[in-house]
Amino acid sequence: MILLIIVLATAALALLAVLRERTLRQTxxxxxxxxxxxxxxxxxxxxxxxxxxxxxxxxxxxxxxxxxxxxxxxxxxxxxxxxxxxxxxxxxxxxxxxxxxxxxxxxxxxxxxxxxxxxxxxxxDEAGLLVPHGPEQKEVMAAWVHKTSLLGDHPIESPEATAGNAVAGLTIPIFASMVAKIPVLKIFEGLLFHRIKQRVFFFLLMKLTGLSKTLTLKPVNQIIHRADRAMAAHLIDLEHQLDQSGGPWICGQQFTLADVGMMVIFDRLREGDWLTRSLEDRPVLQGYWAALQQRPSYRQGCLEFAHPAVTEATQALVEIKRSGRWPSGLPQ
Ligand SMILES: N[C@@H](CCC(=O)N[C@@H](CS)C(=O)NCC(=O)O)C(=O)O
The missing domain is CATH 3.40.30.10 (Glutaredoxin)
Structure with a gap:
């Protein structure tokens, strides 16, 4: 009886502590x-x-x-x-x-x-360094800034909407690899206090299932396939745009905010080991990616912030593919 009272009292205190904390973490x-x-x-x-x-x-x-x-x-x-x-x-x-x-x-x-x-x-940017002067080019840039955006609380549900949303689904393997090192209790904190519970559940699922199994789950497989198809379509659009603009950039001779958006999508494809597949036999896109990597801003904004867990995750994905352990139903 005393034990029961102690257990109930502890549970009640824990609940009060969580409720108090929730009022301090307004989201x-x-x-x-x-x-x-x-x-x-x-x-x-x-x-x-x-x-x-x-x-x-x-x-x-x-x-x-x-x-x-x-x-x-x-x-x-x-x-x-x-x-x-x-x-x-x-x-x-x-x-x-x-x-x-x-x-x-x-x-x-x-x-x-x-x-x-x-x-x-x-x-x-009064001088128009990254923003074209002409209204037409401005419109092109705005459309591509949009196309490279990550939109909404659940971007993986609409990969066709933007290349930013498409790359979210393709990030799942890296997430699954990174989260393997995170203690499960840390993920539980998200269940209590995160506004977007679906994202937390997804991390919990990846943590509990492990990288290899996560990749074989049917819903994950479907998300990755859909993201892959959508990304292929976005990259075809990009090829057309680069052809039309004459390159080397989305708006032609001028590097703009649109290329900033696209640079980080290519970098994420690199991190997820999707680039070989995405650029194969596509000289226009290969040239574009080579040019993006030449910008000092690529080093300053991306490479200099390389996180060891991401580097490890990329290596793990490369190794899984190399050793033939990549699920046969998944694009590689
Ligand atoms: N649409 C937002 C995306 C914000 C977003 O979802 N950020 C991610 C990182 S790219 C994040 O903070 N995730 C943490 C979480 O959901 O717990 C933007 O463009 O800034």
Whole structure:
């Protein structure tokens, strides 16, 4: 009887602690763009909350590097890089939406990386360094900034919408490899406090199932196949666009924000070991990728932030394919 009382009392206390913590970790969807009514503590004109691996963080880092704009850099862990720092009390004050990147301009947050690109350009790019002057070219750039965006809380559900969404499904193998090293309790924290529970369940599933088995699960197989087909279509569009513009960039002679968006998608394909397949017999895309890698911003925004867990995950995927252990039903 006493034991039962102790157990019940402990459970009640734990529940109270969780409920209290939930009131301290307020989370909700946030509107995109500049939040001029919110001012957060800051020490520099620009502050960037970002993660080394995150696709959208790479995008804004590359953009800042292209412009040579200095910023205060605050690294935020996500579950795949070590733990859910993005649902900590402190970070939820910066972004109640619980995602990175967040760019602050004089303390005002800007949400959504594609909005951040346009905002920074609007502030620092009077000369039109990364934004074409002509209205037609501007439209082309805007369409491709959109096409390279990662949109919505569940991007893997709509890979046809954008190349950014398509690459999300193709990231599953890297996620599964990275999460193998993360203690399961850290993922449980997400179940309690993350706004987007579906993402947490997915990580839990990958953790409990392991990389090899995860890749053979029917729903995972379907997601990867659909993402692969969608990415192939986006890359055909890109080939057409590069043909039409005359290259070397999406808008022709000028490297623009659209190429920033595409650079990080190619880099993610590289990390997931999808590039050989995507570029095979495609000289236009091969030339484009070679040109992207020549930009100093590629090194500054992507390579210099290489996370050891990602490097290991890429090697693991290459090794699985090399040794013939890649599931036969999956694209490689
Ligand atoms: N549409 C957003 C995407 C935000 C997003 O989903 N970020 C991912 C990293 S690329 C994230 O923070 N994931 C952490 C999580 O969901 O726990 C943008 O473009 O900034």
């Amino acid at each position: 909700r969807a946030v509107p995109p763009g500049l939040q001029s009514d919110v001012t957060l503590p800051y020490n520099a004109e620009w502050t960037l909350y970002h993660n080394p691996f995150s696709l959208c963080s790479k995008k804004i880092r590359v953009c800042m590097a292209e412009y040579g704009v200095p910023y205060d850099s605050i690294s935020i862990d996500l579950i795949e890089t070590g733990g859910y720092q993005n649902i900590s009390r402190d970070f939820l004050k910066v972004n109640p939406g619980a995602t990175v990147p967040v760019l602050l301009h004089n303390g005002h947050p800007i949400y959504e990386s594609h909005e951040q690109l346009n905002y920074v350009a609007g502030r620092v």
